[in-house]
Amino acid sequence: MKRAAIVGAGPNGLSAAITLARAGVAVTVFEAEATVGGAVRTAELTLPGFRHDVGSSVYPLGVASPFFRELPLARFGLRWIEPEAVMAHPLDDGSAVMLEHSVEATAAGLGVDRAAWRRLMQPLAAGWSELCGEVLGPVVHLPRHPLLLARFGASAMLPATALAKMRFRGERARALFAGCAAHSARPLGSIASSAVGLVLAVAGQASSWPIVEGGAQALSDALAAYLVSLGGAILTGVRIRDLREVGEADAILCDVTPRQLRLLAGERLSHSYAKKLGRFAYGPGVFKVDWALSEPIPWRAPECLRAATVHVGGTLGEIAAAESAPWRGEAAARPFVLVTQPSLFDATRTPAGGPAGRHTAWAYCHVPNGWQGSALEAIEAQVARFAPGFRECVLARHVMGTKALEEANANLVGGDISGGAMTLGQMVARPTLSLYRAGAKGLYLCSASTPPGGGVHGMCGHLAALRALKDFG
Incomplete structure (x- = not known):
């Protein structure tokens, strides 16, 4: 029987492991953190009982993923929630333009x-x-x-x-x-x-752009439970610092970015391949804030309460200006802010038996990669622009800048949540023209730093595993 080791239990690492296990390969997944999920996790970040998605929260590509749709994840606890509207985009005239179903x-x-x-x-x-x-x-x-x-x-x-x-x-x-x-x-x-x-x-x-009942962690847990049902093993709390630590394996698939792969693989990599990895470019970082709220966000446009996702940024011109700033090394004064308000549609996100009307929300904006400033005031000012009185609803905040995000998850290099800049060149040669093959026999990259790139869909891991299976012969 072929044996494979997977480094990293994010959605792509788990997807790679599932693909291999379904093909009869003996799989062991090594995860540095105490829980699986990578950036697809849920935790009480603000106050007891307020459950926040640590990273991603809304999954248009998750529910559509050709690979996820093959899997019996509902049997393992996954429940998608589809809000009444897909997304709301409030405007200064007090209305909101809606993305509908x-x-x-x-x-x-x-x-x-x-x-x-x-x-x-x-x-x-x-x-x-x-x-x-x-x-x-x-x-x-x-x-x-x-x-x-x-x-x-x-x-x-x-x-x-x-x-x-x-x-x-x-x-x-x-x-x-x-x-x-x-x-x-x-x-x-x-x-x-x-x-x-x-x-x-x-x-x-x-x-749709659905959320997950109970939080993003339920998606990761469903993937992990299905893998275990196939005979796969998951070792949490095990940080791999050198690929020799995984033991004997016919294939090693790494759910990491090029920067970590160079450290993990060391002399396994050819000089030319390592040099190419060193040229891989990371995109803007994000600054994220989670809120525990005394009531729903008081949007001036009430139709915003029909959606779990709200785009806060105003006009095309304003959004274009905001998204250009990080590429110049600047933080936009009026950033484009992506807001999610999952507790409007999922009561499990707030304390059971607590005061009625309590809610959670999070938001992020793009900032320069590795930026050390605070965008909290700018984010809250943008939300309050379309939701007067918003700050008075905040019971507690939890903020994560680029450094905190990378410390929590090494794949978020400089706060980049996409596994590398999604430039035209890096959408094709991601991270190099060899794609999943990582410059040494039996070594593969299976993270969002490979095609098709960022988003929670598992396809990077699935396609990397298919490449490994073909190489087995």
């Missing part, structure tokens, strides 16, 4: 751009299952749906600012799309910055 419902709120939104989104939403398989699949593959992929690519390759201005006349549609594109952590004027925005907008309208 269908293209038609979204378009209905876009005024002059109703038809234009429908023309852009409907063909992609109609083929979402097929498109998802294409964009989350191997970088080099024969497209199964070439016409659909070509339609997507024609718009995806454009800068987000250009696409928004070319397609839409009104600020509502432009702002809605800009908020989706800002998840890429790239300047919205850069080539292909529309890609992430299109994927997320289409995912929401064809499916």
